[in-house]
Amino acid sequence: MSSPAEDKECGVCTRRITSEAVFTAECSHSFHLGCIFDKNSNTSPLSLCPLCYTNWNHLPFYKKPNSDSNVFHTNVYHPLELYYDDDDPFLEASIRESLEFSDDDDDPFLEASMPEPLEFYDDDPLLEPSSASIVVVGGGLLQKVSVEAIPERHAISASEPVSLFTVLLKLKAPPLSADAVSSQRAPIGLVTVLDVSGSMSWNKLSLVKRAVHFVINNLGPYDRLSIVSFSSQARRICRLTRMTDTGRYDAKLAVDSLYASGGTDIVQGLKKGSQVLEERRYENPVTSIIFLSDGNDTCNGGGGGSYFRQNSNFGNGPPEYLNLLPRSIYPGEGGGGPEDMERIPVHSFGFGSDHDSVTMHAISDASGGTFSFIESYEMVQDAFASCIGGLPSVVTQELRLTLRSASDGGEIESIPSGRYASEITDQGSKGTVHVGNLYADEEKEFLINLSIPALPNSEETERKTSILDIVCSYRDVVSKEMVEIESELVEIKRLKAVLPSDMTVNLEVDRQRNRLHAAESIAEAQKMAETGDLLAARTLLAKGRTVILGSASAQAGDVFGTWLEEDMMETERRMGSAQLYQREGRAFALSGMSSHGTQRATTRGKKVAGAGLVENFSCVAALQSAPAFGFDPYSTPSMANMVFKSQQLSKTDDTTTTKEK
Incomplete structure (x- = not known):
């Protein structure tokens, strides 16, 4: 499907908008990116739409040329057209020389227009934290994960076996300190895979660009970001770059070069995104893909959101074309256990009402990510903010719970662990839950269902019996060392006579x-x-x-x-x-x-x-007593703070727009 932009004329030079860098303003009018720069100053973009006279608050980034350069006067109507003149290397070289690039500084516009390298071994090296920047907290590099076990009842009969007795395990990750710096958390390697098909034209793409700018602004110099766009084809428009001041500038420049056209090839977009991470020279401790799309795959025979309805064999799995994806993000059937291979979590964002939610959920579910539904286009920045509020706050990795039955004849019957892999071995005497990463302050709760036999000597009036042994192990992201926490044995009372009050189930x-x-x-x-x-x-x-x-x-x-x-x-x-x-x-x-x-x-x-929660979670008690005020049991303070920051920025922009009008 062709983009509406392909049938439009630029509002400045009146030439047809084709495969050149395009700027789509808040007013929905589109222009060649170069045409909106003042032809007199060559460096300052227009701030007023020349067609409808709307004030623009979100302007593209552009590299400032040398003061003595006159290359922009070559074509005052569309100066950036030369960037996409692949047939004239001399002009392209002259532009590169006129811009203030260092030898190791890649121009994102040129990267987007030149042939891609066959292999992506060009990622920025990691920035190693200095030992002086790591703050010691409580005798260690980070506080430890807290582990609490709560039996459903405090006492059971000594003479009667219990076929199903539940123990609640509560995990809580340590917080980041108030003055946390980048070196106190796991630096992330993030790839954004963005749909730029024809359906993303006009205001939709403009809002996505704004959201990605927000992501760029809120990553630190230890973090690295790559940007991949896809429509009928996929393209890496920004290599995996550390988010220094220069890195942020280049990434924003690459984002602003995006324009909407063509079909939707989800497979190629995710293949390119995973290729960036699989071929990198250096690995960040935390790696993720943010994947956004507003439509169905039009290039691989996808059935879209109505896939299951079109197939009578409902329940046999998502569309077959997902098996074309790399196993690092979609292992498919027989993909192996949690340690079979390293997965790349894909956090999918379905944009609007026409996206393929079945496919996007399946990808996130298989890779260990999450699936979000962005119903209103204006919400995309806040949705991204919530995600990146969590990802950079990872404080523990590879977390695993190892459980052992501590009563003679007792067995672990089931572990309803949701999306986290769990297994029961040794005839029910051992259980394992693979949790993985935890964000700062994040909580996870699991129910462990046990069978408990009667005591051989039940004549005693009262005694305590151990029923479960718990060990929690994980990797500390600061020290990079494995930590093991052995919890106290879970015990319950065994009574000769059980009273009705002893049968009350714990509310948690x-x-x-x-x-x-x-x-x-x-x-x-x-x-x-x-x-x-x-x-x-x-x-x-x-x-x-x-x-x-x-x-x-x-x-x-x-x-x-x-x-x-x-x-x-x-x-x-x-x-x-x-x-x-x-x-x-x-x-x-x-x-x-x-x-x-x-x-x-x-x-x-x-x-x-995370929306509606106060900036520092200081009103949690109030929130819990009034759900409508903004109760959100799965959000963390870091996520809520980032959403709050995004919303405050949007309010400032709206206020500025109102005053200018």
């Missing part, structure tokens, strides 16, 4: 059962909706809400139960009709499944993860 355990019930209900309802049975899907969600509202924790006023009930109600509402489900219900349900499965915040519909 009940709360997590509600979370699992909500997640399972949404997943099952989504399957029903895909087959067209929307009535059954809504009925299932309504019954699930009733169960949660009737639970002990909800009856006790637990805000988490109220939040789950409201979440399921919104999912149910968006399954009101086939058209509504196709437009927004599917993406909303899948983003909810991603969030609950990972216990990590995602943007869902009109709700940005």
Whole structure:
């Protein structure tokens, strides 16, 4: 599909807009990028639309030429056209000489227009932190992960076996210090894979550029960023570059060179993004891909969002063309266990109502990332802000829980761990949960279901029995050393006579059962909706809400139960009709499944993860007593702070626009 821009004329030179760098302003008018620069000063972009006279607040970045250069006067109507004149190397060389580039400084415009290297071994070297910059906290480089175990009841009968007894494991990552610097966290290697197909034209691409600028501004000199764009073909427009002042400038310049045209080849876009990371010379401790698209794959026979409805074999998996993706981001069936290979987490962002949410969720789910649904185009910057608020705050890696039954004859029956891989071995005596990375202050909670045998000598009035042994191991991102925490044995009382008060279930355990019930209900309802049975899907969600509202924790006023009930109600509402489900219900349900499965915040519909929370989480108690005020159980302070920063920046921009008008 051709871009609308290809049939438009530049508002300055009136020539047809084709395959040149294009600037699309907030007013939706498009211009050749070079044409909006003042032909007298050659360095200052126009700030007023020459067609509708709207003030522009978001202007492109451009390298300043030497003061004595007159190369821009070669063509005052479209000076940057020479950048894309591949047939004239002399002109291209003269432009390079006129700009103030150092020998090792790559020009992103030239990189975008010149043939790509066959291999991407050109990434910036890592910046090693100095030992003086690492702050010692409490005798170590970082505080340790806290591990807490809570039995569902404090006592059970000594003479009766219990076939299903639940222990709640609570993990909480250490915080970053208030004056944290880049060297106190894991530097990230980030690749943004951006859809620039024809459907992304006009204001949509302008908003995405603004959002990527925000990402660039909020990465540090230890972090590295690469930018890949894709339409009918994919292209790396910025190599993996450290975000120094120069690196940020070059990255913004590359972003502003993007224009919308062509079809949508999701496979090629993600292949290129993974190639950047797989062929790099240096590896950041934390690596991720941010993937944004507003449409369906038009180049690989993709069925799009209606894939399952087109196939009677629902449940056999996502579209076949995903098997064309690298195994590092989509292992497919038989991809091996969690240690079989290193995965590259893909955090997918479905943009608008026409994106392929089934495919994007499948990619994120397989790679270990998250899937977000950006319903309103204006939300894209806040959605990106929430994501990068978490990624640079990783404080622990490779976290694993090792569990052992501590009672004779007792067994681990099940570990409903959501999206985190778990396994039970040694005839139920051992269990493992692979959690991976934790953001600063992030919490994860897991239920461990055990069977507990009767005591051989149950005549004693009271005694304590050990039921579970827990070891938590992970890599500290600062010291890069493995840390092992052995928790105290989980014990319960064994009584000869059990009173009714002893049968009361712990409310925190009940709360997590509600979370699992909500997640399972949404997943099952989504399957029903895909087959067209929307009535059954809504009925299932309504019954699930009733169960949660009737639970002990909800009856006790637990805000988490109220939040789950409201979440399921919104999912149910968006399954009101086939058209509504196709437009927004599917993406909303899948983003909810991603969030609950990972216990990590995602943007869902009109709700940005972390939005509405105060900057420093100082009002958490107030939030928990008033869900409407902004309760978000999966967001971390770092995520909320970054969203707050994005929203404040947007308010400032809006205020400036209003005053100028």
